[in-house]
Amino acid sequence: MNFRPRTTTEPEINLIPFIDVLLVVLIFLMLSTTYSKFTELQLTLPTANAEQLRDRPKEIIVSVASDGRYAVGKQALEGKTVADMAEALRSAATAGKDSVIIISADALAPHQSVVSVMEAARRVGLQQITFATQTAAQ
Numbered sequence: 001m002n003f004r005p006r007t008t009t010e011p012e013i014n015l016i017p018f019i020d021v022l023l024v025v026l027i028f029l030m031l032s033t034t035y036s037k038f039t040e041l042q043l044t045l046p047t048a049n050a051e052q053l054r055d056r057p058k059e060i061i062v063s064v065a066s067d068g069r070y071a072v073g074k075q076a077l078e079g080k081t082v083a084d085m086a087e088a089l090r091s092a093a094t095a096g097k098d099s100v101i102i103i104s105a106d107a108l109a110p111h112q113s114v115v116s117v118m119e120a121a122r123r124v125g126l127q128q129i130t131f132a133t134q135t136a137a138q
Contacts, residue, residue, distance in 0.1 A: 058095040061132075064105035068113045085120035097125055104132035 062085075063071040070077040072088040079085075093099040101121050105114050121129055 058098055059100050059102055060089060060092045060126075061102045061104055062089075062117050064103065064109045064113045064117065066106040066108040068110055070113070070117070080116075082116050082120050082123070085117060086123045089120055089124045089126060093124065093126060097127070099126055100128040100130060101126055102130050102132050 061073060065071075068080060070080065070085060070088075072085075072092050075088075077084055077088055089101070101117070103114060103117055118129060121127075
């Protein structure tokens with residue numbers, strides 16, 4: 001009879017092959033994943049279903065061309081500065097502070113041009129601003 005105590009060794013989990021497999025999977029995922037580049041985004045600018053434009057005395061339509069030229073109503077502005085725009089808005093605001101400015105900017109117009117119109121409206125004290133869009137193609 002064998003009365004000696006048995007020495008049992010606990011099984012060991014070898015982590016090195018496990019780590020190797022995980023690194024291979026990680027490298028595979030990193031190489032196969034595609035990332036979006038923000039400089040290559042294709043943007044489609046705003047479209048909306050809107051009612052037909054009507055002639056309202058409180059509305060001042062400001063057009064911004066793609067090259068940064070402005071027109072208030074149907075009159076083109078000579079200058080491109082905020083002060084010139086503010087003066088034109090002041091003279092076109094027949095309803096005073098209740099006038100609504102509709103900014104109709106070209107899709108390729110510089111963002112700064114639209115911000116300049118908003119700044120001119122702020123200087124004159126006109127707070128109601130909206131943006132014109134084209135109707136969505138059905």
